Amino acid sequence: MLVTWKYRPRNTFIQRLDPRTRFILLVCTIFALTIPEIWDYRILLLLFLLSLTQFLMARIEWKDIRRPLFFIFILVFFIIGLNGLLSGRGGPSSVADPNSPIIFQALIPGTTWGLTVTISKLWFAMNQVIRILSMALPAILIPYTMDPNIYGTAFKRMGASDNVSFTMDLAFRFLPTFARDLTITIDAQRARGYEMEKLKGGLVAKIRRLAPLIIPVTMQSTVTGEEVIDAMDLRAFGTAPRTWLKDLKYAPRDYAMIGLGVVLFVACCVLKWGFGIGGFFVPEFFTNFVLG
Amino acid sequence: MNNNSTWEFGTRQVVYGAIGAALYGAFSWATNFFPLPAAGNITFRPAVAVLIFFGVAYGPIVGLLAGFIGNTLGDMISGFGFYWHWSLGNGLMGMVPGLIMASITDFKARSQIIKAVGWGALGIAVGMLFASLTEMFVGGIDLNTALVGYFTPAFLGNLVVTAILLPILMIAFAGVAARRGR
Numbered sequence: 001m002l003v004t005w006k007y008r009p010r011n012t013f014i015q016r017l018d019p020r021t022r023f024i025l026l027v028c029t030i031f032a033l034t035i036p037e038i039w040d041y042r043i044l045l046l047l048f049l050l051s052l053t054q055f056l057m058a059r060i061e062w063k064d065i066r067r068p069l070f071f072i073f074i075l076v077f078f079i080i081g082l083n084g085l086l087s088g089r090g091g092p093s094s095v096a097d098p099n100s101p102i103i104f105q106a107l108i109p110g111t112t113w114g115l116t117v118t119i120s121k122l123w124f125a126m127n128q129v130i131r132i133l134s135m136a137l138p139a140i141l142i143p144y145t146m147d148p149n150i151y152g153t154a155f156k157r158m159g160a161s162d163n164v165s166f167t168m169d170l171a172f173r174f175l176p177t178f179a180r181d182l183t184i185t186i187d188a189q190r191a192r193g194y195e196m197e198k199l200k201g202g203l204v205a206k207i208r209r210l211a212p213l214i215i216p217v218t219m220q221s222t223v224t225g226e227e228v229i230d231a232m233d234l235r236a237f238g239t240a241p242r243t244w245l246k247d248l249k250y251a252p253r254d255y256a257m258i259g260l261g262v263v264l265f266v267a268c269c270v271l272k273w274g275f276g277i278g279g280f281f282v283p284e285f286f287t288n289f290v291l292g
Numbered sequence: 293m294n295n296n297s298t299w300e301f302g303t304r305q306v307v308y309g310a311i312g313a314a315l316y317g318a319f320s321w322a323t324n325f326f327p328l329p330a331a332g333n334i335t336f337r338p339a340v341a342v343l344i345f346f347g348v349a350y351g352p353i354v355g356l357l358a359g360f361i362g363n364t365l366g367d368m369i370s371g372f373g374f375y376w377h378w379s380l381g382n383g384l385m386g387m388v389p390g391l392i393m394a395s396i397t398d399f400k401a402r403s404q405i406i407k408a409v410g411w412g413a414l415g416i417a418v419g420m421l422f423a424s425l426t427e428m429f430v431g432g433i434d435l436n437t438a439l440v441g442y443f444t445p446a447f448l449g450n451l452v453v454t455a456i457l458l459p460i461l462m463i464a465f466a467g468v469a470a471r472r473g474r
Contacts, residue, residue, distance in 0.1 A: 034375075087441075093434050163306050164357075170310030171317070171361045178311075178318040207456045210338050214319065215460060218342055219468045221311050222349075226472065228307045237303050 007147055013253070014058040015145050019154035021254040022146065025054075026138045028261030033131060035265075036272035039092060039280035041123075043268065044130045050264075051137040058141045065144065072140065076132050084125035085117060092280045095124040100282070101291060119290055123282045148173055153244045162242045170228075174221075181217045189213060298351055298394050305353045312346035312358025312386070313365060315339070320366030339366070340450045341457030343382065344412040347390035348458075349399075349465060355386025359419070381423025385450070388415030399466035405459045412454045420446045 009015065014022070029047060038044065088095040100120035107114030152169030156162065186194075189212050201209075232238075272278035319339030343362065347355025360383030367375065389411040396404050424443035428435065 030376075093437075163301055167306050167309045167313070167357050168361060170307065171313035171365060174310055174314030175317050175365055178314050179321065182318055182322060203452065204456060207338055207453055211457060211460050214338060214342060214457065215464050217318075218315060218345070218461060219464050221315055222308075222465065222468060223472065225307050225311050229303050232303050232307065237306075 007144060009147070010059055010145070012057060012059050012145070014054060014141065016251075016253070017257060018248055018250055018254045019146050019150050020158055020248065021250070021257050022138070022142070023154065023158065024258050025261040026135075026142075028258075028265045029138060030135050032265040032268040033135060036269045036278060037092065038268050038272065038278045039124075039127055039131070040278045041127055041130070041283065043271070043278055044127055044134065047264070048130045048134040051134045055137040055141060058145050060141070060144045065140075068140070072136065076129055076136065081125050081129045084128040085121055086115060088118075088121045088124060094280050095120055101287065103290060119287050120282050122290065123286055124280065127280070143172075150246050150248070153246045153248055156242075156244055157248050163238070166237075166242070178217060178221060181220065182213065185213055185216050298391065299353065300351070301353050305351065305357070308346060308350040309354045309357030309361070312343065312350070312354055313361035315346075316343045316358055316362025316382075317365030320362065337450065338453045338457060340385065340416070341412075341454045341461060343386045344389045344408075344415060344454050344458055345461040345465070347386040347388070347415065348393060348396055348408045348412070348462070350390070351393040352387040352390030355388070355390035355415075356383045357386075359383035359386030377426035378423045381419040381426075383419070384422055385415045385419030388418050399462040399469065405462050408462060409455055409458055412458055413451055416447055416450045416454065420450065 029051065032038065033044075033047060038047075084095075097118070097120045100118035102116060102118050103122060104117040105114065107116075148169075151172045152165045155168045156165040160168070194212060268278060316339050319342055320337050323338055339362075343355065343359050346358045360379045363379040363382035367378070389408065392407060392411045396408060398404055420443050424438045424446070427442055428438050
C-alpha cells in the first residue's frame with residue numbers, strides 16, 4: 001500500500017546535490033531569516049532570489065506543480081499576507097508604529113475599534129510574503145525532486161538514530177498514501193450524500209461533521225500500522241544497527257552550496273548583531289510611492 | 293505511569309510515530325484553509341485531535357514524533373516553510389497526553405475518555421505555550437501578542453477540536469482494537 005511522492009528523476013543541478021546539502025541549505029536559509037530576525041527588504045530580496053533560483057533550477061513541469069502552487073499562493077497571499085496587512089501580527093512590534101501614515105481606516109462609529117491599515121502594515125505584509133516564500137520555495141521542491149528512497153539515509157547520515165531516521169522515512173512515504181485515502185474517503189462520503197462544501201452550523205457542528213472524513217482514514221491507518229509492524233518484525237528490525245542500502249557522498253558542488261548557506265547565515269547574524277542592519281523599517285521610496 | 297513500556301522506542305513506536313506524523317501532516321494540509329479568527333498565522337487544525345489520540349493510544353514517544361514530524365510535513369506541503377519552535381510545540385502537544393497511555397485500558401469508558409481529554413488539554417496548553425513564547429524570540433513579537441494573539445486562540449481552537457473529536461476517535465478505536473484482538 002505504500003506509494004511515493006510525485007518524484008521524477010531529472011538531470012538538474014538541484015537533483016544532483018546530496019540531499020543533506022539541500023536540507024542544510026534550507027535550514028541555513030530559515031535560520032538566517034529567523035534567528036537574527038531579519039526584516040530588512042534588501043536582505044529578504046537577496047534570500048528570496050536565492051530560493052527562487054533554486055525553484056527555477058529544479059525545472060519541475062508546470063502541470064505537476066500548478067495545483068499545489070495555486071493553493072500555496074492563496075495561503076501565503078490571502079492568509080499570511082492579509083493577516084499581516086490587517087493585524088500586523090507575526091512580526092516585530094515596530095510594525096504597529098502609531099506614527100505610520102494611515103492608508104485606510106474603518107472604525108465602528110463612536111469607538112476607536114475597527115480596521116486601520118497603515119503604510120507600515122502594508123510594507124510588513126509585503127515583506128512577510130517575501131520572507132515566507134523564501135523559506136517555502138526550497139521546501140516545496142523537496143517532494144518533487146528528492147528521491148523518497150534516500151530520506152532515511154539522509155537523516156541517518158546527518159546524525160539521527162536508526163529509529164528516528166526510519167520514522168522520518170516512513171512518514172514521508174505514508175503522507176501521500178493518507179492524502180490519497182483522505183481524497184477517496186471524501187469521494188465515498190460524497191457519494192453517500194455528504195456535502196463538504198455545505199457544512200452548516202457553528203464551529204462545533206462543523207468540527208463534528210468532519211468525523212466521517214477523519215475517523216475512517218485514521219482507523220484504517222491503525223490497521224495498516226499493525227501489518228507494517230509485522231513485516232518489520234519479521235525482518236528483525238531493531239535487533240541490531242541497521243545498514244542502509246543507499247550511500248551518500250558529498251561532491252565539490254555540495255561543499256560549495258553548504259558554504260554558501262553557512263556564509264549567508266553568518267552574514268545575517270553579523271549584519272544584525274554586529275552592525276544593527278536587518279531590522280524592520282519602511283523605506284522612504286515606498287512611503288512616497290504610496291502617498292503619491 | 294512512566295514505566296518502561298511508556299518510554300519504549302521500538303518497532304511499534306517507529307511505525308505509529310510515522311503514521312501519526314503522516315496523518316497529522318495530511319489533515320493539517322487539508323484544513324490549513326480554515327484560519328481561526330484573530331489567530332495570527334495559526335490555522336484551524338482538527339488534525340490536533342488525531343495527534344492527541346496517537347499520543348494517548350501509543351505513548352509519549354509516538355506523540356512527540358507525530359507532532360514534530362507531522363507539523364513539519366504539514367507546514368512544508370502547505371508552503372509555510374519550517375518553524376522549529378511550532379514543530380517542537382506540536383511535538384509536546386502529542387507527548388504530554390502520551391504520559392497516560394499505560395493507564396488507558398478501556399477506550400470506551402467514560403472516565404478514561406474524560407481523563408484523555410483532560411491530559412489532551414494539558415498537552416495543548418504546554419505545547420502552544422512553548423511555541424507562543426518562543427515566537428517572541430523568533431518572530432520578535434511582544435508577550436501580549438504571544439499570549440493573546442497566538443496562545444489563546446490556538447489553545448481554545450485546539451481544545452474544542454479535541455473535546456469533540458477525541459472521544460469519537462477513542463470509541464472507534466475501541467471497536468477496531470476489539471476486532472483485531474490486540
